[in-house]
Amino acid sequence: MGVTKTDLFSQEQNDLAQVAKAFAHPARVAIIQYLIKADACINGDLVQELGLAQATISQHLRELKEIGIIQGTIEGVSVSYCINSTRWEEIKNLFNQLFDKFIDPSSRDCC
Amino acid sequence: MGVTKTDLFSQEQNDLAQVAKAFAHPARVAIIQYLIKADACINGDLVQELGLAQATISQHLRELKEIGIIQGTIEGVSVSYCINSTRWEEIKNLFNQLFDKFIDPSSRDCC
């Protein structure tokens, strides 16, 4: 019904799924890449950069902020965003934990 | 409008977003973890394991198959699924490419 049964799954599974959602839209990937490259930026830049409406980008930024991958500070009339490095490491580890579970690929592909 | 404007983004951005979608549901994360642990399994096992309806799991399996992260072979009346190790490496690299772009965390967190 479009509603995920989170209670059926472990904390780890739900966490990873939620974090993966942040990367599950090209606009959010683009925002993250841009923030990494720029070291800091403001929403206005992204509107120019991405070609989406201001409201849409603001919405994507909120989603990224909600999972903690980015953080923003009001600077006068504009807002500066950047990657939250602590959270970034956490997320990186969350993925790598899964990636590293699959070992010795040569013994797999059994079907 | 619920429709992603893929033409605004690069191949890499769209690829990563699409792959991230595979991990963006706890049931699919659970399926992947189970396949890694079991080395191979069939749909029926997963219905017991996850507590979702057979049709729902079949649907998640199809999505995972579509991005190539798993593969299946018909074995008599049942189907064996396993991780596709080549694709697994590709996906791992796709994520790590992004993760590794963010370097020297101590110099960040500028806002």
Add this chain to the structure above:
DNA sequence: AAAGTTAATTGTAATATTGCAATGAATTAA
């Protein structure tokens, strides 16, 4: 204070996703 700037929020429309019952297709067992 009035006007301008920047970005969040609200409201709305369209499409996507999730979930499952029912059904269908393919194989196996009787």
Add this chain to the structure above:
DNA sequence: TTAATTCATTGCAATATTACAATTAACTTT
């Protein structure tokens, strides 16, 4: 052949996501 088993597919309902115009909120400039 008939029944049973396994899993994919279809059809449907409910919720989520994506996108944007319009508005609002907060600050700056004039």
